[in-house]
Amino acid sequence: MKSTRQHIDAAAPGGSGAAGGLKAFRRSLTLWFLAHRAMWLSLWLGIVWSALRGPVGLKLLPGTVRMVRALADRERAYAARWSGVDIPAVYPELPASGAERAKALRSQLLDRGNQVRRDWRWVHLHAFVGGAIALGPLALALTGVWGLWTAAMGTELPAEWGSLWFLFIPVGDPATAALAGVLGAAFLPLSVFWAAPLSLRLHARYLNLLLAPSESELLAARVEHLKSTRSDAVDSQMSEIRRIERDLHDGAQARLVAMGMTLNAAEHLLETNPDAVRELLVEARQSSTAALKELRDLVKGIHPPILADRGLADAVRSLAMICPLRTEVVIDLPSRPEPPVESAMYFAMSEILTNAAKHSGAERCWIDLRYEAGALRASVVDDGQGGADVSAGTGLRGVERRLAHFDGVLAVSSPPGGPTQMTMELPCELSSPKTTSS
Amino acid sequence: MRVVLAEDHFLLRDGVTRLLQAFGHEVLAAVDNGPLLHEALTSLRPDVAVVDVRLPPTFSDEGLRAAVSARTEVPGLPVLLLSQYVEPLYAHELLATGSEGVGYVLKERVSNGAEFIATIERVAGGGTAMDPEVVSKLVTGKSRDEPLNSLTPREREVLECLAQGLSNAGIAEALFVTEKAVAKHVSNIFMKLELPPTESANRRVLAVLAYLDR
Numbered sequence: 001m002k003s004t005r006q007h008i009d010a011a012a013p014g015g016s017g018a019a020g021g022l023k024a025f026r027r028s029l030t031l032w033f034l035a036h037r038a039m040w041l042s043l044w045l046g047i048v049w050s051a052l053r054g055p056v057g058l059k060l061l062p063g064t065v066r067m068v069r070a071l072a073d074r075e076r077a078y079a080a081r082w083s084g085v086d087i088p089a090v091y092p093e094l095p096a097s098g099a100e101r102a103k104a105l106r107s108q109l110l111d112r113g114n115q116v117r118r119d120w121r122w123v124h125l126h127a128f129v130g131g132a133i134a135l136g137p138l139a140l141a142l143t144g145v146w147g148l149w150t151a152a153m154g155t156e157l158p159a160e161w162g163s164l165w166f167l168f169i170p171v172g173d174p175a176t177a178a179l180a181g182v183l184g185a186a187f188l189p190l191s192v193f194w195a196a197p198l199s200l201r202l203h204a205r206y207l208n209l210l211l212a213p214s215e216s217e218l219l220a221a222r223v224e225h226l227k228s229t230r231s232d233a234v235d236s237q238m239s240e241i242r243r244i245e246r247d248l249h250d251g252a253q254a255r256l257v258a259m260g261m262t263l264n265a266a267e268h269l270l271e272t273n274p275d276a277v278r279e280l281l282v283e284a285r286q287s288s289t290a291a292l293k294e295l296r297d298l299v300k301g302i303h304p305p306i307l308a309d310r311g312l313a314d315a316v317r318s319l320a321m322i323c324p325l326r327t328e329v330v331i332d333l334p335s336r337p338e339p340p341v342e343s344a345m346y347f348a349m350s351e352i353l354t355n356a357a358k359h360s361g362a363e364r365c366w367i368d369l370r371y372e373a374g375a376l377r378a379s380v381v382d383d384g385q386g387g388a389d390v391s392a393g394t395g396l397r398g399v400e401r402r403l404a405h406f407d408g409v410l411a412v413s414s415p416p417g418g419p420t421q422m423t424m425e426l427p428c429e430l431s432s433p434k435t436t437s438s
Numbered sequence: 439m440r441v442v443l444a445e446d447h448f449l450l451r452d453g454v455t456r457l458l459q460a461f462g463h464e465v466l467a468a469v470d471n472g473p474l475l476h477e478a479l480t481s482l483r484p485d486v487a488v489v490d491v492r493l494p495p496t497f498s499d500e501g502l503r504a505a506v507s508a509r510t511e512v513p514g515l516p517v518l519l520l521s522q523y524v525e526p527l528y529a530h531e532l533l534a535t536g537s538e539g540v541g542y543v544l545k546e547r548v549s550n551g552a553e554f555i556a557t558i559e560r561v562a563g564g565g566t567a568m569d570p571e572v573v574s575k576l577v578t579g580k581s582r583d584e585p586l587n588s589l590t591p592r593e594r595e596v597l598e599c600l601a602q603g604l605s606n607a608g609i610a611e612a613l614f615v616t617e618k619a620v621a622k623h624v625s626n627i628f629m630k631l632e633l634p635p636t637e638s639a640n641r642r643v644l645a646v647l648a649y650l651d652r
Contacts, residue, residue: 309498
């Protein structure tokens with residue numbers, strides 16, 4: 001789900017001190033700017049809404065909804081990154097084709113209790129509420145500047161303008177000018193250190209209030225997610241069993257049968273043609289070696305022995321050892337996760353390392369595996385040419401599905417030219433005690 | 439040779455015992471679990487130990503761990519590991535206790551009796567015996583690594599044979615070349631891996647370690 005993925009790259013909410021305050025101030029300006037965009041969108045939405053009954057409005061609708069969603073996504077991302085408030089978004093599924101899509105969107109707009117409708121309502125309010133929240137720090141700062149300016153001009157301007165006020169102070173003589181200057185100067189730090197962070201926090205809370213889905217909606221989305229990952233898990237398990245059955249049947253079993261036949265032939269020739277028997281026996285032994293090798297590979301594909309013996313940490317070290325890339329491994333696991341989770345992570349890592357070795361053109365690779373905040377996190381970075389794409393191959397898609405069975409996610413960052421970073425996160429508990437590796 | 443054998447499958451234990459006896463070697467003890475193995479290794483001090491990696495009570499890497507700890511207590515104790523599968527990490531851990539008198543081969547090599555006995559004897563004599571599967575995994579794995587990159591394909595083959603513990607004569611036979619050519623390749627390998635001739639260290643083993651240790 002989108003929300004979890006954002007969580008992975010969410011940086012810690014901003015620093016403190018003067019730089020932190022200025023950063024918060026700049027961010028509040030960004031939000032103010034976005035509020036303007038919301039205002040234009042809100043006006044545009046009015047037009048689309050009034051034309052919604054006709055074909056023109058219907059045609060405009062998908063693009064408009066997309067724009068609103070982009071704005072909401074951006075504000076949600078800011079709330080997560082700047083204030084640590086994760087606002088989940090559950091958008092209903094949409095049909096792919098244009099006409100049907102527009103109709104579905106219209107019915108979603110008219111229906112209560114879905115994300116599209118909430119976004120729509122939010123955009124109208126945001127022009128004012130969001131704007132006001134974001135404007136706070138700037139208004140305070142401008143007041144401060146006005147105070148300083150009146151202090152500077154306090155002795156000359158009132159004579160020309162008739163009167164000059166700063167807040168409640170009629171500025172006219174050096175004493176009131178000084179007071180205005182001091183007060184004005186006090187407004188500046190107030191704006192930066194108090195108002196700016198406050199406005200960011202308020203923004204996140206108000207966004208959460210307006211945009212967050214209801215409990216039941218989240219629950220429904222969760223059920224939907226579980227349903228699809230469960231059927232995925234069952235499917236992949238089924239096809240895995242079929243593969244094992246086929247491999248056994250066509251591989252080891254067939255070889256053993258052939259071996260029996262060869263031995264049988266050897267038995268018949270024992271008296272008459274000892275030379276032929278020798279050849280047959282050699283053949284039988286080769287067959288048995290090949291059958292053993294196939295069985296070994298099969299077992300490795302089901303559950304690698306090293307994973308069973310030593311657990312994930314050493315299994316990953318072993319992967320790194322036989323990986324053609326020059327690999328550096330950092331592992332921090334206090335104990336072992338549940339076996340199914342271990343296995344999912346192992347095969348995901350294995351696939352990613354194979355990919356990196358095959359397609360990335362990389363020389364080196366860095367693996368970092370740790371347990372943090374209730375999740376197993378692994379990142380694999382290579383110095384290859386990048387351009388890895390989840391939607392392109394079946395490999396990464398498979399990794400994603402494998403992790404999804406356990407509510408895990410895969411985040412891929414692979415700009416053309418590299419480097420490629422694959423980050424996996426798998427929520428789990430650590431349970432069984434660590435096996436000592438001496 | 440005086441041999442200690444650890445193997446939990448009765449059939450295999452019995453078979454290997456008989457094989458060893460048939461070749462005129464003495465089996466001091468044939469045990470079926472890790473603690474007994476450790477006990478036997480440290481008290482009996484055999485000429486060589488033949489150890490299955492996966493043993494009771496944990497059925498994971500009990501045999502390897504017993505062998506490794508025995509080798510730290512009795513330095514240079516020759517150990518030949520048997521395993522159902524190839525695990526480079528295990529080879530690495532075993533080699534970390536010293537590179538002389540160690541071996542790690544697939545269990546199925548037992549089926550070729552004479553060769554298997556020769557392998558055991560090589561390990562008992564302080565040599566190394568890595569299964570071709572172990573070696574090839576590590577070799578393909580690290581093929582991009584310096585300075586191994588500078589080796590020619592033929593030298594690489596020779597190094598693979600070295601890792602398996604073959605002598606120059608053995609390598610010559612395996613690769614269908616003259617022994618003189620092998621000697622030349624070997625010295626080239628030593629040069630490229632920057633292993634100067636010394637009195638003490640076994641350069642052949644060091645060359646193998648260069649592979650295993652990257």
